[in-house]
Amino acid sequence: METLEFQAEARQLLQLMVHSIYSNKDIFLRELISNASDALDKLRLAVLQDGLEADTSDLHIEIESDAEARTLTVRDNGIGMTHDEVVALIGTIAKSGTAELLAKLKEATETKDAALIGQFGVGFYSTFMVADKVTLTTRKAGTDGHGTRWESAGEGTYTIDDAPDAPVGTSVTVHLRPKDEEDALFDYTDEWKIKEIVKRYSDFISFPIRMGSGDEAATLNSMKALWARPRSEVSDEEYHQFYRHISHDWTDPLEIINMRAEGTFEYEALLFLPARAPHDLFQRDARRGLQLYVKRVFIMDDSRELIPDYLRFVKGVVDAADLSLNISREILQQDRHIQMIRRRLVKKVLSTIKDLLNNHPEKYATFWREFGRAVKEGLLNDPDNQKAILDVATFASTAGDEPTTLAAYLERVKEGQEEIYYLTGESRSQVENSPHMEAFQAQGYEVLILTDPVDEVWVEAVPDYDGKKLQSIARGSVDLPSEKEKPEPEGDFGPLLTFLGEKLEEQVKEVRLSHRLTTSAACLVSDANDITPTLEKMYRAMGQEGPRVKRILELNPDHPLVSGLREAHERQADDPALPDTAELLYGTALLAEGGDLEDPARFAKLLADRLARTV
Numbered sequence: 098m099e100t101l102e103f104q105a106e107a108r109q110l111l112q113l114m115v116h117s118i119y120s121n122k123d124i125f126l127r128e129l130i131s132n133a134s135d136a137l138d139k140l141r142l143a144v145l146q147d148g149l150e151a152d153t154s155d156l157h158i159e160i161e162s163d164a165e166a167r168t169l170t171v172r173d174n175g176i177g178m179t180h181d182e183v184v185a186l187i188g189t190i191a192k193s194g195t196a197e198l199l200a201k202l203k204e205a206t207e208t209k210d211a212a213l214i215g216q217f218g219v220g221f222y223s224t225f226m227v228a229d230k231v232t233l234t235t236r237k238a239g240t241d242g243h244g245t246r247w248e249s250a251g252e253g254t255y256t257i258d259d260a261p262d263a264p265v266g267t268s269v270t271v272h273l274r275p276k277d278e279e280d281a282l283f284d285y286t287d288e289w290k291i292k293e294i295v296k297r298y299s300d301f302i303s304f305p306i307r308m309g310s311g312d313e314a315a316t317l318n319s320m321k322a323l324w325a326r327p328r329s330e331v332s333d334e335e336y337h338q339f340y341r342h343i344s345h346d347w348t349d350p351l352e353i354i355n356m357r358a359e360g361t362f363e364y365e366a367l368l369f370l371p372a373r374a375p376h377d378l379f380q381r382d383a384r385r386g387l388q389l390y391v392k393r394v395f396i397m398d399d400s401r402e403l404i405p406d407y408l409r410f411v412k413g414v415v416d417a418a419d420l421s422l423n424i425s426r427e428i429l430q431q432d433r434h435i436q437m438i439r440r441r442l443v444k445k446v447l448s449t450i451k452d453l454l455n456n457h458p459e460k461y462a463t464f465w466r467e468f469g470r471a472v473k474e475g476l477l478n479d480p481d482n483q484k485a486i487l488d489v490a491t492f493a494s495t496a497g498d499e500p501t502t503l504a505a506y507l508e509r510v511k512e513g514q515e516e517i518y519y520l521t522g523e524s525r526s527q528v529e530n531s532p533h534m535e536a537f538q539a540q541g542y543e544v545l546i547l548t549d550p551v552d553e554v555w556v557e558a559v560p561d562y563d564g565k566k567l568q569s570i571a572r573g574s575v576d577l578p579s580e581k582e583k584p585e586p587e588g589d590f591g592p593l594l595t596f597l598g599e600k601l602e603e604q605v606k607e608v609r610l611s612h613r614l615t616t617s618a619a620c621l622v623s624d625a626n627d628i629t630p631t632l633e634k635m636y637r638a639m640g641q642e643g644p645r646v647k648r649i650l651e652l653n654p655d656h657p658l659v660s661g662l663r664e665a666h667e668r669q670a671d672d673p674a675l676p677d678t679a680e681l682l683y684g685t686a687l688l689a690e691g692g693d694l695e696d697p698a699r700f701a702k703l704l705a706d707r708l709a710r711t712v
């Protein structure tokens with residue numbers, strides 16, 4: 098017999114289990130049944146796909162309780178585990194982001210944030226909520242090696258031993274702690290309690306879950322595939338349980354989507370829009386994709402081929418009638434039917450979002466807050482559905498606190514306005530206070546406020562909406578329709594602009610007069626075809642060092658600083674104070690839009706010197 102130590106993260110998770118972070122302890126049984134069901138799926142698949150020799154004529158799960166010994170056993174005749182698999186799978190937690198999540202989880206125990214806890218599949222370890230000892234005996238199908246016995250009291254160590262007589266499959270025996278109903282620790286040897294839990298959490302499991310033996314053996318679950326049943330016959334509670342089973346998210350889903358296609362290519366799908374974004378929505382290695390079944394037989398988890406990346410938060414099941422059970426991931430990618438299903442699912446998800454937008458504004462607001470950033474990636478990656486995505490997207494806007502659709506924006510455009518104005522930035526307040534906004538605000542033009550990183554990118558890919566071009570107000574020159582009759586500024590600014598252009602040659606590519614400023618002296622704008630500073634920053638953050646893109650300095654001729662500077666330059670072009678003023682002007686414009694100064698210390702010194710002369 099060997100005694101081994103749990104890996105650090107596994108130990109931490111166990112600690113949380115032993116000290117019961119969940120108020121609902123019943124779920125340990127659901128987790129065991131879920132693992133057993135997965136093991137049965139895997140065995141059936143190994144026989145179908147790899148030609149493994151094993152008996153699959155009576156795949157099932159058995160529950161056995163012993164009130165006197167105070168034990169509960171869940172047994173399956175599924176794939177089983179080898180000695181090494183037991184050590185690797187049960188002694189460690191291999192999931193990515195575990196450490197980070199554990200830290201959050203610890204916090205959550207104090208606040209009892211069930212939803213956060215629910216993002217973390219606790220699996221097998223949840224048995225330690227109700228047990229003071231757990232024994233797992235297993236033997237891998239298709240190997241002639243011995244079985245393995247694993248045992249632990251949930252503290253720092255576990256033991257591993259040979260189990261020569263173990264049958265193929267896995268059996269988990271939970272040695273129950275004394276019942277304590279005040280602590281929601283029920284008598285889990287009670288037949289009624291077991292039946293109730295199975296019915297509530299595991300009714301849809303597609304293998305029989307049996308209790309009792311001989312003539313008294315009873316099957317506790319209905320085994321009906323939820324997606325095959327008409328919506329009217331399934332309760333929300335059943336859907337929610339199923340959602341939890343496949344997503345490990347404890348928050349009820351926001352929306353349930355049923356689909357069924359008959360005819361040349363048949364499939365059924367049951368999809369869910371979650372109510373909150375998982376913590377790893379933007380992590381590359383996160384689990385994503387749908388479950389694929391073929392004629393009720395589970396084929397694979399996380400099938401990415403069924404749903405595009407930008408809809409990766411959609412959970413659910415697709416059951417296709419005409420695929421081969423042997424289908425592999427490689428074949429899936431090229432399969433015509435799969436591509437067709439995927440196109441239909443995308444259309445259906447987008448039309449569901451549209452329905453939320455039109456008929457359930459609160460749900461829509463939740464959805465868009467949680468997933469809008471992901472959906473907008475589709476504007477780049479799914480050109481065929483660009484219009485449909487734009488139709489369901491909403492954006493913050495200067496017109497009010499509520500986000501607006503593009504269609505609603507277009508209803509409000511001013512006469513003569515030919516473009517949809519937007520400004521990107523890091524936060525709403527930064528964008529709102531940017532000097533670029535001034536003329537637009539002053540003249541009542543609505544500007545969309547885009548603050549998600551993805552906004553910097555998709556705006557480049559979307560040429561227009563309903564024939565109106567999307568125009569950044571920080572790029573190119575603006576010609577506000579109502580500005581056209583504005584009188585020319587007094588005095589000749591030509592020589593000053595040339596002078597500043599030379600002095601600031603390192604920093605800007607051009608200095609010119611502005612139409613977009615009313616109160617500020619100066620601002621920086623990008624050339625129509627150059628990348629924006631935020632995008633440049635994003636590239637740099639990703640480690641891509643591109644050339645620095647110079648921008649254009651625009652001056653407000655009506656501002657006393659600018660008109661004063663013009664006069665000073667006219668009086669004495671070689672005034673030694675002028676170059677410093679030029680630098681201050683540039684630095685202030687950069688600060689006003691939330692940019693970073695190249696040399697803050699130098700700027701501070703110039704400013705302090707100048708201020709000293711005014712006190």
Ligand SMILES: Nc1ncnc2c1ncn2[C@@H]1O[C@H](COP(=O)(O)OP(=O)(O)OP(=O)(O)O)[C@@H](O)[C@H]1O
Pocket residue numbers: 128132133136173175176177178186187217218219220221222266267345
């Ligand atoms: N009854 C079983 N038969 C075969 N393998 C099992 C069984 N129970 C657990 N395992 C193996 O141990 C692994 C860890 O199980 P655990 O319940 O901790 O996590 P999980 O099921 O992978 O994750 P989650 O519960 O979040 O879905 C499983 O992925 C599986 O490989």
